[in-house]
Amino acid sequence: MKTYRGSLFAKLASIVGVAIFAITPALAQKPGATVHGHVTNPAGMSFTTGEVKFTTDQSVAYKDAKFATVVPIDGEGNYKATGVAPGNYYVYFVQGTTVADRLELKVKGEDTDLTLDDDMSRAEYIKQMTPEQQKALEEYKKKNAAVSSANEVIAKLNGTLKTVRADLAAAAPNKDDVSKDVAMMKEAVGAKPDEGLLWLTYGDTLLAQGRHLADADKKASKSPSSDDAVSQTYGEAVDAYKKAVALDSAAAKPNVAGLAADYNQLGNALTAQGKTDEAIPAFDNAAKADPTKAGIYYKNAAAVLYNAGQMDAALDAANKAIVADPNQADAYFIKGQALVTKSAVDPKTNKLTAPPGCVEAYDKFLALAPNDPKVPQVKAVLASLGETIDTNYKAPKKH
Known part of the structure; x- marks a missing residue:
């Protein structure tokens, strides 16, 4: 079996070219041998484009040869030709207009299945480069x-x-x-x-x-x-x-x-x-980085401040969370908790009176999170304020 270098690989790009060429459909099954194999480029990788061409015109150059069989190389580097008649062939491995390699193949009358691999990473091929x-x-x-x-x-x-x-x-x-x-x-x-x-x-x-x-x-x-x-x-x-x-x-x-x-x-x-003083700027930066989730990050800041007993700052962060996302249930809870600490006894009625927005914040929390573990606590606070509690709260529908 001889090899043929011809004018192959003016540039390395032709070794590992990635251009996509038109693929000629394989011929329909007919009498003759089936020839198949795998094509490997000099870098040791599979050819994923190109064609394999069979000709018995061994006395002429590639450009003048007539090809009895032309089949594509598939995406895994394999090819399969059927109905290859008996004869002595030059088998060209081509990418576009570049002949990458040529092997010789003899098909006998009794042959039905032949394997012809082309491994261009072989030492003999590399030496010709x-x-x-x-x-x-x-x-x-x-x-x-x-x-x-x-x-x-x-x-x-x-x-x-x-x-x-x-x-x-x-x-x-x-x-x-x-x-x-x-x-x-x-x-x-x-x-x-x-x-x-x-x-x-x-x-x-x-x-x-x-x-x-x-x-x-x-x-x-x-x-x-x-x-x-x-x-x-x-x-x-x-x-x-x-x-x-x-x-x-x-x-x-x-x-x-x-x-x-x-x-x-x-x-x-x-x-x-x-x-805490260093944590709050971090939550603020999170909200600025991704405004679509600012409600979550401001709520996190509010929770940290609330747990630290910084009620005024917690109220401010809770309000920011509510503006960014009106469905942040915990933000309403923290707002209610921060405001209720400012409640005072009305000297005329001798009743505890919460500041504006407190009861509304608790009500909103109950509406958004009727099954939250903090619900009994909130209802107890509202009762202490003399508020009527709606017992018909249901979890909001999921969309």
Whole structure:
């Protein structure tokens, strides 16, 4: 079996060309042999376009030959020709107007099924290439190896993210130990330190682990604030979220949802550290980054301020949440709670009187969240204010 280089590969592009050429349909089944095979280019990759042409005109150049059979190379580098009559053939492997290779094939009368593979990465073929072509091929193979390696890393990281997210969801209700996931994400950010999503998820594992350690302290009647392991874990979570913010902010095309999540989680981690004054700006930045979810982020800020006993600031944040999203039930609860602290006794009636907007906020909360665990508490407050409570609240319909 001989090979033919001809005028192939003036440029390396013809080795790994990606142009899409018209495909000639395979001939209908007829008497003769079936010839099939796989075509591999000099870089060791499958040809995914092109044609295989059979001719018995061995005494003329390719451009003058008449082809008895022409079949396409499919997307996986395979071809199949049927009804190939007995004879001595030149089999050309062509991309567009470029002849990539030529092999010889003898079909005998008794042949019914023949395999003719064309592996252009063979040493004999490479030696026929010019020094320039060989150099370009080696550079391409190195670059392709780097891309393949990067793709393998990304595939592994995507698998890690999927596993960790599932673990965090399962651990959250009982604040279970997630130290295994912390280790996995530490390795992930080490493998690709320029990806904000990885730092965000790393922060999430640290925050969850910090909550697990703090919960264990509480169960043991210890103060989490005096536990160095808790402080260190929360601190590392804050650092991870700050890294995510820096990377996502600097991205050429910032992902607003991702950046908002970075800021929101940074706020949660700072809250866990007891740094309320630093947490609130983080929630505000989350709302600015993604206004479509501003109601959630302002509500989170309101909850932090409410839990910290900063009622005026909590009321302000709750009002921002309500403006951004009128269906934030907890924002109405916090607003009602913040306002009820300003209630006063009417000297004329000797009854407790709530400031304007308080009762309305509670009513709205009951309308939006009739099954919330805080409902009995709200109803008790309304009763103390002498308000009639509507007992017909139903959960709003889902759209």
